Amino acid sequence: MSRLNPILAGSAQSTEAYRQAIAQSSEAVAQWLQQPEMYQGKTVAELRERITLDFNPQGLGNQAAIERAIEYFLKDSLAVHHPQCVAHLHCPSLVVSQAAEVLINATNQSMDSWDQSPSATIIEMKLIEWLRTQVGYQPGDAGVFTSGGTQSNLMGLMLARDAFFARQGHSIQQDGLVGNLKKIRVLCSEHAHFSVQKNMALLGLGYQSVTLVKTDRFSRMDLNDLQEKLAQAEANGEQILAIVATAGTTDAGAIDPLRAIAELAAERQIWVHVDAAWGGALLLSEKYRDYLDGLELVDSITLDFHKQFFQTISCGAFLLKEARHYELMRYQAAYLNSEFDEAQGVPNLVSKSLQTTRRFDALKLWMGLEALGQKQYAEIIDHGVTLAQEVAQYVSEQPSLELVMQPQLASVLFRYRTQQLSDAGDTALALFNQKIGDVLLESGRANVGVTEADGVTCLKLTLLNPTVTLEDIKVLLALVEKTAEQIAA
């Protein structure tokens, strides 16, 4: 048998092969979705043993390669849409996001230059313009889609760093870091995402540059401590690059007091970046939009659409209040964004991104907005926040469960606690709750988060899934209690 051309193209043979491959894959997904288990429960060792790459001189052909992926990948995947899959900020995806992926993948546009993605470039720019209006920024198109929160935070911190040095007449882009770098600080709360530290290390300033501001009992940045840390920094001759505020901390969903932070920073000409990777979803909320009060004041913003916007991974955005700051990272590449192109007004998004070749992830959000409309999008976002409040109430009524913190977004922090366990001490109580999480995942029945809130080891339910009801969570909590009793016995 002669080898078929493996490339996706317009020939009859290729389009037929494409239809078959996609049909085979999507049929397998449809069947997998009906699997009742959240996870088949194989251990690390079992999967290592089972999964092998079959790369041979002949090749298996598309159909067999797809069959093997179904057998070795799909069947042992985690069902993120399962009502008992609530450990992480990891969402089930919109059906229309799947359709968008088909279009994104088949067209394989690249967002770095207009001649590689003509309509896609315009759609992304219009979507950035629209997102800016949602935030309350001035009209414009400063911003870009990213691979997610980590990259968006990097962009915010990098531009804050470069703007800070530019004010002192120094171009980091041209000349690199100079001066007494040990004196440079970024402030964020104790509960800010770890990508702040990682990114500061990448930017050449190290973990040591990050000063952690204390939080209140709801994990929100404490303004008194912020003022104190600012005064201390000043007294020590330190210079503050940026304050990173969080809108939706990863565990508690806490939203820092954005307006007050922005006002404090403005007095001192300090850049404020808001990490709204999670809480940014409230931009579309009907009931909770006011939680983001003050967002329009800050210099840059991280949004993630692969969290409570229900888009497939990856899909995030970075928004920049003032377009002039993009000059700090401009690079002119003759083959992508030549002066000639720019003089003619050709938009080449490479100058707004850290990436060069880049996926057209914006299409997912665009199609999601159009398909669901304002009302339904608001409903599926608000669902989780409201459900978390109901679950917290229910948890606080159960004798063997203890609510560790009042929910703020869509997560519930709680722990299993009986008198006997309390008597055994804090360490035993912490280990016991950790064990509940481990046993549940091993059984394949539930994925519940285990984390720490103010030194207390607790369980976490992240209630993003809009199809999950209070009844589903009652079933899950009964399973938690039953598992605990089995462990205790």
Ligand SMILES: *Cc1c(COP(=O)(O)O)cnc(C)c1O
């Ligand atoms: C998830 C998250 C991030 C990281 O985003 P990625 O998309 O995973 O890179 C950053 N900050 C917060 C608050 C998050 O919840």
